[in-house]
Amino acid sequence: NAGVTQTPKFQVLKTGQSMTLQCAQDMNHNSMYWYRQDPGMGLRLIYYSASEGTTDKGEVPNGYNVSRLNKREFSLRLESAAPSQTSVYFCASSSGVLAAQETQYFGPGTRLLVL
Amino acid sequence: QKEVEQNSGPLSVPEGAIASLNCTYSDRVSQSFFWYRQYSGKSPELIMSIYSNGDKEDGRFTAQLNKASQYVSLLIRDSQPSDSATYLCAVNRSGGYQKVTFGIGTKLQVIP
Numbered sequence: 001n002a003g004v005t006q007t008p009k010f011q012v013l014k015t016g017q018s019m020t021l022q023c024a025q026d027m028n029h030n031s032m033y034w035y036r037q038d039p040g041m042g043l044r045l046i047y048y049s050a051s052e053g054t055t056d057k058g059e060v061p062n063g064y065n066v067s068r069l070n071k072r073e074f075s076l077r078l079e080s081a082a083p084s085q086t087s088v089y090f091c092a093s094s095s096g097v098l099a100a101q102e103t104q105y106f107g108p109g110t111r112l113l114v115l
Numbered sequence: 116q117k118e119v120e121q122n123s124g125p126l127s128v129p130e131g132a133i134a135s136l137n138c139t140y141s142d143r144v145s146q147s148f149f150w151y152r153q154y155s156g157k158s159p160e161l162i163m164s165i166y167s168n169g170d171k172e173d174g175r176f177t178a179q180l181n182k183a184s185q186y187v188s189l190l191i192r193d194s195q196p197s198d199s200a201t202y203l204c205a206v207n208r209s210g211g212y213q214k215v216t217f218g219i220g221t222k223l224q225v226i227p
Contacts, residue, residue: 044217
């Protein structure tokens with residue numbers, strides 16, 4: 001099992017460009033998440049999907065959109081990239097069964113630089 | 116006040132010593148507490164979870180929870196250079212999986 005996979009690993013964008021970060025999991029998990037990690041800020045939740053067909057905003061959703069394509073895949077789109085979106089983006093998944101006791105499994109991350 | 120507070124470190128300990136990592140949280144109704152390890156340039160991975168007051172041991176790792184003091188800690192016994200990483204404290208504030216808040220992490224350096 002590959003666990004959680006993310007593409008691309010690295011990306012450089014110019015301000016105003018758009019891109020989609022892809023995430024897939026093969027653990028049959030119901031819940032999926034997108035985080036960004038910045039120095040001194042910790043991991044912050046951008047969007048999450050409790051189950052296939054549902055998405056909700058997290059702590060820092062502005063400038064992002066998501067699509068839960070199916071149970072396996074959850075994509076994050078930047079419509080018009082800004083330098084403030086330079087960050088490391090992690091996708092994660094969890095079973096969606098245990099609620100408060102859920103363990104989240106993280107993908108390898110995407111390092112994004114917006115010039 | 117931050118919801119989950121950790122000292123960013125670095126915390127330096129000699130090889131073989133006990134490393135003590137601390138975390139405080141602000142939401143008194145928090146239910147679940149997690150410690151993730153993150154090596155430089157890698158993704159976080161869960162090493163311990165704890166849900167009730169007291170100690171929970173797993174190999175060289177012990178998680179300690181004191182809900183009255185809103186305090187959770189991670190002890191690493193017989194620290195090894197391979198334990199050098201950033202340790203993230205995560206708190207599930209109110210029962211929903213979307214309510215997990217992460218601290219900024221404490222960087223641990225184990226000196227050979």
